[in-house]
Amino acid sequence: MFQPSPWRADFPAIAALQRQHQTYLDSAATTQKPQALLDALSHYYGHGAANVHRAQHLPGALATQAFEGTRDKVAAWLNAADSRQIVFTHGATSALNLLAYGLEHRFEAGDEIAVSALEHHANLLPWQQLAHRRQLRLVILPVNDLGHVDLEQALQLIGPRTRLLAISQLSNVLGTWQPLAPLLAHARAQGALSVVDGAQGVVHGRHDVQQLDCDFYVFSSHKLYGPDGVGVLYGRQQALALLRHWQYGGEMVQLTDYQEASFRPAPLGFEAGTPPIAGVIGLGATLDYLASLDANAVVAHEATLHQHLVRGLADREGVRLLGAPQVALASFVIDGVHNADIAHLLTEQGIAVRAGHHCAMPLLRHLGLDGAIRVSLGLYSDSDDLQRFFEALDQGLELLR
Amino acid sequence: MSLSAEASQALESFQQARGWEQRARLLMQWGDRLEPLTDAEKTEDNRVHGCESLVWLVAVQDDGQWRFKAGSDARMLRGLLALLLVRVQGLASDQLMGLDLSAWFTQLGLERQLSPSRSNGLHAVLLKMAELVSNR
Numbered sequence A: 001m002f003q004p005s006p007w008r009a010d011f012p013a014i015a016a017l018q019r020q021h022q023t024y025l026d027s028a029a030t031t032q033k034p035q036a037l038l039d040a041l042s043h044y045y046g047h048g049a050a051n052v053h054r055a056q057h058l059p060g061a062l063a064t065q066a067f068e069g070t071r072d073k074v075a076a077w078l079n080a081a082d083s084r085q086i087v088f089t090h091g092a093t094s095a096l097n098l099l100a101y102g103l104e105h106r107f108e109a110g111d112e113i114a115v116s117a118l119e120h121h122a123n124l125l126p127w128q129q130l131a132h133r134r135q136l137r138l139v140i141l142p143v144n145d146l147g148h149v150d151l152e153q154a155l156q157l158i159g160p161r162t163r164l165l166a167i168s169q170l171s172n173v174l175g176t177w178q179p180l181a182p183l184l185a186h187a188r189a190q191g192a193l194s195v196v197d198g199a200q201g202v203v204h205g206r207h208d209v210q211q212l213d214c215d216f217y218v219f220s221s222h223k224l225y226g227p228d229g230v231g232v233l234y235g236r237q238q239a240l241a242l243l244r245h246w247q248y249g250g251e252m253v254q255l256t257d258y259q260e261a262s263f264r265p266a267p268l269g270f271e272a273g274t275p276p277i278a279g280v281i282g283l284g285a286t287l288d289y290l291a292s293l294d295a296n297a298v299v300a301h302e303a304t305l306h307q308h309l310v311r312g313l314a315d316r317e318g319v320r321l322l323g324a325p326q327v328a329l330a331s332f333v334i335d336g337v338h339n340a341d342i343a344h345l346l347t348e349q350g351i352a353v354r355a356g357h358h359c360a361m362p363l364l365r366h367l368g369l370d371g372a373i374r375v376s377l378g379l380y381s382d383s384d385d386l387q388r389f390f391e392a393l394d395q396g397l398e399l400l401r
Numbered sequence B: 001m002s003l004s005a006e007a008s009q010a011l012e013s014f015q016q017a018r019g020w021e022q023r024a025r026l027l028m029q030w031g032d033r034l035e036p037l038t039d040a041e042k043t044e045d046n047r048v049h050g051c052e053s054l055v056w057l058v059a060v061q062d063d064g065q066w067r068f069k070a071g072s073d074a075r076m077l078r079g080l081l082a083l084l085l086v087r088v089q090g091l092a093s094d095q096l097m098g099l100d101l102s103a104w105f106t107q108l109g110l111e112r113q114l115s116p117s118r119s120n121g122l123h124a125v126l127l128k129m130a131e132l133v134s135n136r
Helices: A012-019 A035-047 A058-078 A092-102 A125-134 A151-157 A180-189 A277-291 A295-315 A339-348 A361-366 A383-400 B005-016 B019-033 B075-088 B093-097 B101-107 B122-135
Strands: A086-089 A112-116 A137-141 A162-168 A193-197 A216-220 A231-235 A253-256 A261-263 A319-321 A329-334 A354-356 A372-376 B055-062 B065-072
Touching: A035 A277, A058 A086, A058 A231, A058 A277, A086 A092, A092 A125, A092 A193, A092 A216, A092 A231, A112 A125, A112 A151, A125 A137, A137 A151, A151 A180, A162 A180, A180 A193, A295 A319, A295 A329, A295 A383, A329 A339, A339 A354, A339 A372, A339 A383, A339 B019, A339 B075, A383 B019, B005 B019, B005 B075, B005 B101, B019 B075, B055 B122, B065 B075, B065 B122, B075 B101, B075 B122, B093 B122
Parallel strands: A112 A137, A112 A162, A162 A193, A193 A216
Antiparallel strands: A086 A231, A216 A231, A253 A261, A319 A329, A329 A372, A354 A372, B055 B065
16 A cells, blocks of 8 residues: 655655655665755855854844754754753764763773663764773673663663763664663663763654653754754753863853863853854754654654565565664665675665665674665655565565575 | 777677666676685785675786786675776786776776775775785
């Protein structure tokens, strides 16, 4: 049965890609953008760009207003109590690096940092390298066959020496929600700070950071149908106060002479230099667009398509799913077939999916794989996209076998 | 620079190929012709990094002429490697350095396989080959 996406026409690139015979199924890597975002970027650049927080002139005031307006919208999107808890960065990766440097002073040799075995490199390497710098122990929380952090083991591994827990909300490889509530509560009880990588999770459903009760929550705009070059760091007020300043320069400083300086608190104290102004304004337009959609209809559409994807893969001989994906994406390998060969033949047929280690090399190695194919959905995806993918997959397999 | 008989044959068959399916079949046939590497040749030194698949490139210079062997665990890539080797086998360093290999793959209708964003590794193989040749 055909399952259309009522929002497909809101994303002009989807039609453009189709004219190039491309079926886009790589939304977990980056998403296509709504017309509302294109309009906002064009309006900003077409009506007068200006730097923010500096100038007294009118264009500066308008740019600052739009820029700060997005901060309010992000706060509302995440249900943060106060817009000042939202820091703009250049991406989720830079937000996580900010945390790993800004919190470094809180660690002493022998302390522990806990991360899960399924982390994206962006939520692994900043902590791994911090551990090297400070002689800390990086504790890896194992993942079970379904693709969830093994709760029983994790609760044992997070102990009094754990100073920080960094964990993904939704796996970018396995498409599985992680049991955040018990993990975060346990980490807090042990006196550890918590960092949630929401890069994938924020795209599916609405999440309330106060309810999550994490210290920090990070996501990137471009996976949430916004512009690239913009990331968001949310922090609990007390947690933000723990951060040392990291990058220095314009606008983050309060007072300085040649030898000494004092710095602003969050958010501006962590937004050194000119921020990605157009991108932030664009993210605001995207959030307005997303907020105008029927959230339940989006969730239902994504769930139906995802089911279609998972069933279609499971029906095919030799296809092995990685974990038990719950939403948004599915990764798989095929017995006796190299995933580079499948990727090659899908590409030849205009199917844009991702092949490889998905920036999670340790997880793939743990699964005994050197790569996998990932199909991922956006709210503009429809069942025809999946149909074309499955036909291409069948053709490719027939050729290879 | 004149093509070897084998290279001419490759060119002819790829230029006649219609559609992705025929091209893919040809690639697999060429890949099957690739002389297998011995275990002793699959060393870390001969590994080509920057590919999602395992790829090795072995180069020896014999009387001024280059002799290459290459292998991979991925089938399509073996085909691309075979098409590369058929073009460069037996050339001298100056001939090899003067050779426009991307033009060769364009003639074959396979230019997209060379893009640096492609994870198949052909791009990395060419870089490694150039490095080997320029070092000797």
